[in-house]
Amino acid sequence: MKLRRRTALLAVALGAGSARAALHEVAIRDMRFEPELLRIRVGDTVRWTNREKRTSHSLLFKGQPESERLFPGESLERRFDQDGEFDYFCGPHPEMKGRVVVE
Template sequence: MMMRSWRAVVGAVLFALGISAPAMAAEHEVLIESYAFTPMELRVKTGDTVVWVNQEKRVSHSVYFIAANQESERFFPGERWSHRFEQAGRFEYRCGPHPEMLGVVIVED
């Protein structure tokens, strides 16, 4: 007999008790190519993670959150950087070395 995963067991117990399980956090990708973030606007849920993937051929980029004055390390072609959003809000960002590259993550409850 195959053993069920712990998530399946927990889900079954919560269902039996009439308790809804919290939604699982998701992961979303923003691609960086041709000096642009794609998609430029991304809507996610609280607790979700966004992964920026540098698909350029020779250029490094970063993610600089404007209001928080916080910048990621630079990441090079083929590298990625991620951030988990713990609270709702509008998070506008740009590339540190290329300020013309703009994006926004809108986090909803």
């Protein structure tokens, strides 16, 4: 009986934790966004970090100005407050593509 109650409390605690906004990491490495497809929740933040040795990159979302260049070791964060599918690519290397799906 006691054990069952403790399990229920744990479930409530986990539920509360998953409702909080999360931070998701995307690495920029070997001329790719890793992962290319990211599924997140409304209110979550994504952090892109350039893990290259010498190449700089940028982020360009459709309909928005290009970000500043990210040099190796630098990061950029963006919070997503609306649901939808957000495609982006790298300004100097348009073949580098990624997508954030906000649910």
